[in-house]
Amino acid sequence: MKRYLNLQDFATPVLGIGLLLGVVIPVLLWLVERLFQLVVLSLLMKISLTGGGIVLGVLFLLIILEQIQDRILTRQVLQNRTRIPLKNGSYECPYCGNLALKSIDATCPICQRDLKPETDKPQPY
Missing domain, CATH: 1.10.287 (Helix Hairpins)
Structure with a gap:
C-alpha cells in the first residue's frame, strides 16, 4: 500500500x-x-x-x-473514470451521479457522456 x-x-x-x-x-x-x-x-x-x-x-x-x-x-x-458498481447491481455515472445505469449502457442517459468499459471490477459501495 x-x-x-x-x-x-x-x-x-x-x-x-x-x-x-x-x-x-x-x-x-x-x-x-x-x-x-x-x-x-x-x-x-x-x-x-x-x-x-x-x-x-x-x-x-x-x-x-x-x-x-x-x-x-x-x-x-x-x-x-469508469462507472461505479453499486450493491444492488446497478451502476453510478462518475460524471453526473445517475444511479440507474446498467452494465450494458455505453452512455449515460442523463448527461450523455460516453462511459469506459470496466477493466477491473472494483468493490461495490
Missing part, C-alpha cells in the same frame, strides 16, 4: 510551533532584553528564530510536495 502525504491534521500544530519559535518567543526575548539590559538573551533569540525558520521552511516544502501529489492523483482519477 502506498503512503500519501496528507497535511490536513498535521499542518496546523506545526504552523503553531513554527510561529511560536519564529515570532512569539523572539519578540518576548527582545522585550525582556530591552527591559532588563540582558545581552545573553540575544543568542536565545537567534536560536529561536533559526528553529522557527527551519520548522516553517520544512512545512512549506511539505505543502508544495502535497500540492504536486494532489495534482498527479487528480489527473489519474480523471483519466480513469
